[in-house]
Amino acid sequence: MNDEILTRMGDGERISMSASEIKEELLVGTKEAATKGKVPELSSEDLDQIFEIISEKGRTVSVPPGEEIIVTDDGCAKIFSAGPADGGAVLPISRQNAVQAYERSFAADTLNFGHEDYSFKPVKAIIDCETQTYFTTSHVTTAPLFYGAQPNLGLYYRPDGAHDNPADLLPMGKIKEAKASQEAAAEQLKEDMVFVGRKLAEVGCEGLNFDTAASAGDADFYATLKAVEELKEKFPLMSIEVGMAAEFVLGMHGEITYEGKRLAGMYPHDQADAVASAGGDIFGPAVNVNTSKSFPWNIARAVTLVKHTSEVSEIPVHPNVGMGVCGVPMALETPIDCVTRATKALVLIGKADGL
Amino acid sequence: MSKYTSRMGDGFSIELTESEIRKDIEDGMESAVKHGKVEPLTDTEIDHLLEIFKSPDKVVGVERGKEVILTYDSGTTKFKRVNVSVSKIQSLQIYERILGADTLELAHIDYSFKPVKPIVVFEQPILEQALLMTIPPLFYGAMPNLGLYSQPDGPFPNPGDLLPKGEIKEARASYDRQIELAVKDMVYVGSHMYEAGADGINFDTTAAAGDAEFYAALKAVEILKSKYPDICIQMGMASEFVLGMHGELYYDGVRLAGLYPQKQMEIAAKAGVSIFGITTNIVTNETLPWNIARAVTFTKSCTESDSIPVHACVGMGVGGVPLTLAPPVDALTRASKALVEIGRLDGL
């Protein structure tokens, strides 16, 4: 059939759909997002524009000249030198070499590197090595250089950390104990993030990226916001980006509030507000991908949530457009056709300030 | 009376007469004999040591034919720590082709088994590629570092908090649980790296947290050796004396607390260790002749017995090398020569 358009499922499998099927998927996707996130649906013009992007003939697509945005990333050094489990190519070059290659050979707008074990807790133990590398790398690069790490509250629970694991306590009905444990762990996490941030700021850190925030729920997000607050007060010149783990803050604690607002259950537009209030400079929303739904469904959903966030956010919005988030299929080798289509839709219709 | 330039244990330069050097050598040796209950050096050996310290040359070396094998702790991280911008594989190539290394060691910057666990899948492809392009035996190294298993970093109550309160039973119970997790992590990492093709695993700075850590490392070695009979395991110690933080741990009927190098080596060999790394501490307010004589006396006690190869840890603050961030090469090469020629090492 001539009107069949090639696209993919949320797990990356290539499929073909008719124009009417794609339009239907887009409509259902935006409705789903609007209902869940309590945000406006995309207009029919918006949906038509996404349809045009999906049905473009070329393998890759791009925004028109003048519409380009800023690309930030979660550890560009990793794409060269990290292992495949982290999407890396295991090239035998150092992190500094990778950052320089990214700046000069790939013309990135911003740069980023982090520790192999990309969380704040493991960074604490080797902070001198990280500050030294940051210091020298920042002297030989021109584009803004971020240092990135994940809050990753999970590391503070047993068996890795010192606090009782809420995932053990909750099924036993020990709600009060689970809450207390999360509060204590969040405090320790905040201290570690402030310690790492302070050390980096003192050697001239230009940007700190709190990546995959709230992966362990509302207590994780709370610790992040408190750390941002403290760091921004002490080091106003260090820009802070907060990228989220998911579209929805899990209420593992359930009663934690920040500036009077309950964190559990927050969708991207409210998350952006909380990050901006804490002093964050750039917000990175993440919208989950449903692998059993089509790419059109997933991208319509992602654009719906991102568009509203961009409209209400007072700080720049850089959606996380990685594997399994914001429309990009959940596949280790992410298909470039979907990646570029997701990018274009999020920028042109989602009005993102960056990615 | 002519004077000879030497150093203190903290690296400061001093001048000593021949009789002062001889006296310090004898006193250092006595200290080892007294603490480790080991045999003293012979007069010929003392004279040999004296000659090493009297040498006017800045750098000294072993006699031709007496060269030994060099193994390295924390191999690749040495480059990263001093911020030389090369990858791990490049570091190994530099060791192999620039430094003429006899063996190589790949390591994670956070040099303990516990932090390696979450990134072991990143280490495997690096090891695999390094193995394709290097020639000498390649170890994977990390420290048992039991300290990471107690609060605030780890899950169990910190014996450092419990012991001062007299909560001995609770502290021991905590150690017992820490051992369980540490053994699991060491076996996990060791297995993954051996499966990826490593020639051996280096358990470095073993027993830093005392007898419980030593016990955990021995257990892990035992398991790895039974899983992989051909695996080479090197075990380097944290110090000359196993601290009795637990106090009641036994391996093969031998109490681990208070063991000195010779006994440490015997126990390690029983567990399946292939190369033993003896460590002797430095006393910073004693002289280099005192410290090296002491280290040599301890070392000889290990190498005299017919046992596994012995590689001394001869780094900053151990094996007679002064405790200073930039160890002077005159002191370092004297420690190297003395330990090999008189201590009869198989490597260092």
Place this chain on the structure above:
Amino acid sequence: MPIAHILAAGMGGLRTAGDLVAWMQMTRRMRIAEAKKYVADKLGINIIDLSNEDVMYNLRADLGIGRVTGDPGKEYGILAKSKIAKLLDIEINSVNVFKSMM
């Protein structure tokens, strides 16, 4: 994947004015349109030319703010950033730390 993003929607970093616009988001929390206008005004060019290699390649050399080609004898790294801070009238943490050491 970031490379696909750069090609599809990125400003082009040092090839054009991507890093300059990024600085404005980072230091003044400017949204993309505002940041582009600010940089274009400072550079005295049209917004459309911010991502135009033809204009930006030579302009970067004239201003001494570093180019993707890493030209010998020309500014790059911390020196380029100190000029960028002045040009955009912003404070860059690494530049301040470096200056405090001089």
Place this chain on the structure above:
Amino acid sequence: MAAAHGIASGIGGIRSAGDLVGRMQVSRGMKTEAAKKYVADKLKISVADIADPVVMSEIREDLDLGRVNAVPGAAKGIDAKFRIADLLDIEINCVNKFKKRIQFEKRSKSNE
């Protein structure tokens, strides 16, 4: 520090026969003297020549065991270790793994 030890008491790695003696400690747990003698016997040289870069350079070139100078066409990594395993009559973990990956035995048989 590693460089100073290497100069003071190291055999010299692939400049001489340090890696080969190291192999015998790693694979068989041999003490230094025994390991040196074993390697010297296999190479048909005296123990004194083990650490001699001039002698060993020629031997390594003849046997293609990999040299510190990366000569084009000469063995540099896993290929050198294949020969070292044969020469010293030992098993090398990564060589065995590599053989498994390339189905070495199956290929050898089909070539016969």
